[in-house]
Amino acid sequence: MKYLSEYRDGAIARGLAQKIRETARHPWVLMEVCGGQTHTIVKQGLDELLQGAVEMIHGPGCPVCVTPLEQIDRALALAARPDVIFTSFGDMLRVPGSECDLFQIRARGAQVKVVYSPLDALELARRNPDKQVVFFAVGFETTAPANAMAVWRAKELGVDNFSVLVSHVTVPPAMVALLESPDNRVQAFLAAGHVCTVMGWTEYEPIAAKYKVPIVVTGFEPLDILEGILMAVQQLESGRHEVENQYARSVRREGNRPAQELVQRVFQLVDRKWRGIGEIPMSGLGLREEFARYDAERRFGLSGITASESPLCHAGDVLVGRIKPHQCPAFGKECTPERPLGAPMVSSEGACAAYYNYGRFRTALPAQPAQA
Amino acid sequence: MSEAGSNLAGGLVCPVPATRYDRVQLGHGSGGKMSAALLREHFLPLLDNPVLAELGDAAVVDIAAGQIAITTDTFVVTPLEFPGGNIGSLAVHGTLNDLAMMGARPLYLTAGFVLEEGLPFEVLDRVVAAMSAAAKDAGVPLVAGDTKVVEKGKADGVFINTSGVGQRRAGFTPGPAGARPGDAVIVSGPIGRHGIAIMSAREGLSFDVQVESDAATLFPLVEVLREATGGDVHALRDPTRGGVASALNEIAAQSKVGVELEEDALPVPGPVVAACEMLGLDPMYVANEGIFVAFVPAARAEAAVTALRSHPLGREARIIGRASDAHPGLVVLRTRIGGTRVVDMLPGDQLPRIC
Numbered sequence: 001m002k003y004l005s006e007y008r009d010g011a012i013a014r015g016l017a018q019k020i021r022e023t024a025r026h027p028w029v030l031m032e033v034c035g036g037q038t039h040t041i042v043k044q045g046l047d048e049l050l051q052g053a054v055e056m057i058h059g060p061g062c063p064v065c066v067t068p069l070e071q072i073d074r075a076l077a078l079a080a081r082p083d084v085i086f087t088s089f090g091d092m093l094r095v096p097g098s099e100c101d102l103f104q105i106r107a108r109g110a111q112v113k114v115v116y117s118p119l120d121a122l123e124l125a126r127r128n129p130d131k132q133v134v135f136f137a138v139g140f141e142t143t144a145p146a147n148a149m150a151v152w153r154a155k156e157l158g159v160d161n162f163s164v165l166v167s168h169v170t171v172p173p174a175m176v177a178l179l180e181s182p183d184n185r186v187q188a189f190l191a192a193g194h195v196c197t198v199m200g201w202t203e204y205e206p207i208a209a210k211y212k213v214p215i216v217v218t219g220f221e222p223l224d225i226l227e228g229i230l231m232a233v234q235q236l237e238s239g240r241h242e243v244e245n246q247y248a249r250s251v252r253r254e255g256n257r258p259a260q261e262l263v264q265r266v267f268q269l270v271d272r273k274w275r276g277i278g279e280i281p282m283s284g285l286g287l288r289e290e291f292a293r294y295d296a297e298r299r300f301g302l303s304g305i306t307a308s309e310s311p312l313c314h315a316g317d318v319l320v321g322r323i324k325p326h327q328c329p330a331f332g333k334e335c336t337p338e339r340p341l342g343a344p345m346v347s348s349e350g351a352c353a354a355y356y357n358y359g360r361f362r363t364a365l366p367a368q369p370a371q372a
Numbered sequence: 373m374s375e376a377g378s379n380l381a382g383g384l385v386c387p388v389p390a391t392r393y394d395r396v397q398l399g400h401g402s403g404g405k406m407s408a409a410l411l412r413e414h415f416l417p418l419l420d421n422p423v424l425a426e427l428g429d430a431a432v433v434d435i436a437a438g439q440i441a442i443t444t445d446t447f448v449v450t451p452l453e454f455p456g457g458n459i460g461s462l463a464v465h466g467t468l469n470d471l472a473m474m475g476a477r478p479l480y481l482t483a484g485f486v487l488e489e490g491l492p493f494e495v496l497d498r499v500v501a502a503m504s505a506a507a508k509d510a511g512v513p514l515v516a517g518d519t520k521v522v523e524k525g526k527a528d529g530v531f532i533n534t535s536g537v538g539q540r541r542a543g544f545t546p547g548p549a550g551a552r553p554g555d556a557v558i559v560s561g562p563i564g565r566h567g568i569a570i571m572s573a574r575e576g577l578s579f580d581v582q583v584e585s586d587a588a589t590l591f592p593l594v595e596v597l598r599e600a601t602g603g604d605v606h607a608l609r610d611p612t613r614g615g616v617a618s619a620l621n622e623i624a625a626q627s628k629v630g631v632e633l634e635e636d637a638l639p640v641p642g643p644v645v646a647a648c649e650m651l652g653l654d655p656m657y658v659a660n661e662g663i664f665v666a667f668v669p670a671a672r673a674e675a676a677v678t679a680l681r682s683h684p685l686g687r688e689a690r691i692i693g694r695a696s697d698a699h700p701g702l703v704v705l706r707t708r709i710g711g712t713r714v715v716d717m718l719p720g721d722q723l724p725r726i727c
Contacts, residue, residue, distance in 0.1 A: 004649065010636070013709035045711015094720065103720075116651075222709050337718075358713035 007221030008044075016226035017049040024053045024233045029185045031178070031321055033171060034192030035062030035349030036220045042354040044222045054229060057185065057321030058354075060174050060277065061192055063139040064091050064347035065319065068273040070307040071138075071167045072097040076105055077305060078134050078165060078296060085111040085128060087121040088136040091347045096340055098307045118150035118164070125154070125162035134296045137164040142194040144168055144285055145259035148266035151287065151294045163296040166286055169272055171195050172203050173283035178320055179211045186321060188232040190218040190225065193247035198263075200255025204243045212241045219247040266291055275309070275343055276316030315342035318351050325355040332356065396491040401521025410519060414496055418504040423480075423515040431515035433480055439540035441476035443467055446533040452495060454573040456565075456584030457661075459532055460503030465587045465661055467536040468510055469610045472591040473664065475546050475598075476538030481507060482516040483534050488527035499530060510589040512536075544598050546608035546666070551627035553697035555606055556673030558666045560593055560680055560689045561586060563616050564644035567658035572647065583643045586662030593685045597666060600679030607667035610660070617656035617715045619665055620703045624695075627667075631703040633693035633715065653722050656705075656715060667695055 032038060038058040041047050047056050060066050076097045079086035086102070093102040093114065106112040111131075115121050118135050125133035137147040147164065154162045171192060178184055191204060196217045208215045214235035218228030228246040235242060245251055263285070272284020287295045297303055309315070313335065314328040325331055325344065335341040337353050344350035399406040416424070423431050447463040457465075468478040483503070487496065507514050569585040590610060597605060607627060611619035616638075624631045640648075640655045648655045662685065668676050673691055680686030703715040 004645065008708050010708045010710055043713055044707045044709055045713055046709070048711045049709065357716050 004221070007219070007223045009223065013046075013222050013226055014049070016223065016230055017046075020050060020226065020230050020233055021053045023230065023237055025237060027053070027055060028187050028233055028236050029055045029057060030188045030190065030229060030232055031057040031059045031186040032190040032218070032225070033059040033061040033175065034190075034195070034220075035065065035347065035351070036194070037190060037192065037218065037225055038062070038351050038354050039349050040220055040222060040225055042358045045358075046222060046225060049226075050229070054233060056229075058318070058325075058351035059178075059189075059321065060274065060319040061140065061171065061195075062344065062347050062349040062351070063143070063169070064095055065315065065343040065350045066169055066274040066277065067092070067095065067138050067167045067343065068275045068307075069098065069309050070273070070305055071165070072101075073099075073307045074297065074302040074305050075102065075136055075165055076100065077302060078300060079105045079110045079112050080108075081132075081300070083132050085113060085124060085131050085133045086136070087113045087115045087124060087133060089116075089138070090114045091349075092136055092138060094340070095343050095346045118147050119153065122150045122154055122157075122159060122162055125159050126157070129161060131161060132299075133162050135162070135164045136167070138167045140168070140192070140195050141170055141199045141263070142192070142197075144263045144267065145198060145256070148262045151266050151291050152262065154294055155291065160293075163294045163299050164287070165296040165302075166267075167272075168267065168285035169274060169283055170269075170285065172207060173280050174274065174277075175204075175207055177277070177280050177283070179207070179213065181320065183322065186213070188214040188216070188236055190228045190232065191215050191243075193217060193219040193224070193250055196245075196247065196251045196255065198256050198259050200253050201243050201245065201251070202253060208241050208243050214241050215243045217243070217245045217247050217251050219250065274319075276313075276319045278316075310341045313342035315344050315352070318344055325352040328352070394493055396487045396489055396493065396496065396521060398489050398521055398523065400487070401519065407519070414493065415500055415517065415519070418500050419507070419514050419517070421513040421515065423513060424517070431480070431482070433515060435479070435537075436539060438542065439476075441471050441474045441538040441540055442535070443470040443474075443538075444533065444535040445470060446531065448528065448531050449570065450528055451570070451573050452499065452529050454585055455569045457587045458499050458502045459530060460499035460501070461506040462585075462587050462661060463532040463534045464503055464506035464510065464512075465589055466612065467534040468512060469590045469661070469664075471536045471538035472589075472594045473546065473608045473610050474538070474540065475544040475594075475605075475608070476540045478510060478512045478536055478538045478589075478591055480537045481512050481514045481534055482536075483514055483532060484518040485520070486527050486531040487519060487521045488529050489521060489524040491529050496530065499532075503532075506589065510591065541598065541603075544603040544605070546605040548607055548609055548623050549626040551607040551623050551629045551667040551695050552669075553629055553695050554670055555629075555667040555695040556670045556691050557620070557631060557633070557693040557695065558668060558673060558676060558680070558689060559616065559639065559663060559692050560590075560597075560666070560686045561663040562639045562641045562644070562688050563611070563660055563663065564640055564648065564655035564658035566612075566661040567615070568644050568647045570659070571651065581643050581647050583641065583647065586660055588662035588685055590662065590664055590685070593680065593683050594664070596679050596683050596686065597668075597676055600676045601668050601672045604672055605666055605668050608664055610664045612661060613659050614718065615655070615657040615659055616665060617654070617703065618717055620715070621717045623665070623667065624703050625701045627695070628700045629695040629697065630699040630701070631693060632696055633703065633705045635705050635708045637690060637692045639688050639690060639692075657718055657722050665692075670694070
């Protein structure tokens with residue numbers, strides 16, 4: 001398929017992996033920030049190609065995974081109301097709250113609908129004026145523009161039975177929190193191509209300079225990721241720490257200005273809790289005062305709902321790269337994709353689920369000779 | 373008393389008028405005249421055959437000696453109609469294929485319909501017509517049936533249960549448990565088409581994709597495989613719900629063999645790849661209704677593929693991997709770039725990803 005198979009070419013991939021091995025004279029530790037990249041790495045077995053040359057730590061960039069437990073509980077409380085149609089992207093439905101998940105609430109009679117766009121949720125609100133339609137606005141800067149657009153349109157069209165339960169997070173504060181952590185091991189980052197398509201990379205330049213850490217804006221296909229790793233390793237080996245752009249076919253330095261403007265008009269920076277990590281100051285997006293009437297938390301008075309996570313779950317250690325998923329004592333035992341304790345086991349982008357689904361038995365497998 | 377039923381000159385009672393309904397009414401499930409009219413007008417003209425025409429409490433048929441295969445399946449697909457078929461044709465293909473996968477020649481079908489009050493008759497007529505065409509095409513008569521009507525909101529248009537009876541072919545005993553290390557794994561056609569066709573037609577998810585459901589009766593293609601291999605087929609399965617990945621996992625588990633696949637060899641049509649990329653789905657887990665996966669001895673694999681390709685349903689048949697005695701019960705995929713990964717069963721439905 002055009003623009004897909006080109007980035008999955010096996011011969012080029014093995015060539016890049018070889019070049020990374022030749023370039024890396026130290027066992028560098030890199031973090032891919034985004035869950036989509038984790039998914040590609042584990043699904044395609046890229047980590048296997050690079051074993052011994054570089055270590056990949058899987059970062060906190062999975063929106064499902066970092067949405068705090070209490071926000072899931074708030075979603076469940078909303079969905080259980082008979083006057084509410086609760087709408088969400090698909091992979092939030094199986095994320096366990098304190099008691100159950102959205103699928104189970106739906107089975108008990110709640111109206112929970114999967115949508116592919118927040119604008120579909122807005123349309124649902126227009127078609128059901130006697131219902132309250134709530135959209136679960138989660139995600140990084142990637143999903144923020146479309147979510148901002150839905151709120152903007154709701155105000156423009158006067159759709160008063162629409163609101164959003166916001167749990168937006170932003171990447172740079174999380175990277176800083178990781179770098180500030182005393183046990184940080186990350187020496188270079190692959191930044192998320194989709195996030196940078198919206199935001200550009202100017203906000204990463206001070207981070208690279210201050211912490212002397214190379215940051216490579218990287219895409220999601222196997223060749224993108226291998227090339228991003230190679231660029232990061234080349235920087236590390238030559239002592240540089242710059243922001244470079246591997247994903248040039250999609251990302252410009254200034255990003256998508258109209259999208260940024262829309263996000264800024266609707267949202268403002270707020271403190272935000274990250275599941276497994278805790279609160280990071282000014283790391284989230286919340287609705288501005290002039291859009292407060294579309295804030296489901298305020299409309300339905302949900303701020304009293306709080307929750308504490310399972311003590312068995314080490315999601316936080318996984319999300320900051322302190323341990324690999326399979327090093328968690330609960331991995332594959334108390335915690336599986338069928339009965340996830342923590343969110344990284346739920347989403348297909350989550351590091352734990354990616355390990356479980358695609359790599360669980362790798363150690364038990366015979367060594368596969370590389371294809372000629 | 374209504375005018376229509378009043379006494380007319382000569383003492384004749386005017387019959388209740390033959391009202392034409394455009395939608396299914398609860399009365400169509402009453403067992404009374406409306407039920408009889410439902411059968412007479414919407415089912416029997418298309419599905420008629422001598423056994424069904426008896427309208428007895430059970431169909432009586434002749435069956436030769438030997439093993440009989442029996443299967444049942446219930447169809448609740450949304451939407452009822454999709455590119456390449458509808459719930460009626462699907463209910464025939466699905467059940468006949470289950471018989472064929474056990475090495476049986478399909479002989480008879482039965483069908484039970486749960487109709488939702490308010491279902492437009494034009495939809496029901498198209499469903500029954502597609503059912504009739506699929507059954508006739510397969511040469512399998514529908515010999516018994518039942519209809520029920522439930523209140524609006526208690527069903528989703530129409531649910532169909534079909535049961536099938538088939539005659540097991542002597543000396544031909546595929547199934548899910550017979551795969552052996554060394555077997556070649558053959559897939560009879562391109563994967564993922566049925567699931568993507570359904571999704572492309574779902575409300576709220578309209579995207580332009582040139583994919584039709586692959587739903588088809590596989591018995592003729594199984595016959596080609598049987599003849600080409602001299603009946604030496606160790607395992608056979610149609611990868612419906614859960615897709616090729618789940619079918620291979622079931623065979624690996626039941627046969628206690630490992631399965632090794634080559635990603636490069638998997639026949640995934642371009643539009644299916646595109647739709648899956650867009651929706652965040654893996655084509656390996658997307659449903660099919662017109663292909664099978666077969667485990668045959670490696671020495672017979674080439675001849676089998678050549679024969680399959682001579683049949684219209686098998687033109688894209690190919691070898692996608694092999695069974696091994698390493699890691700029994702596990703399906704492992706060698707990726708295009710040379711890595712490996714385990715292809716596991718999914719815990720539930722595939723969920724579209726956020727971004």
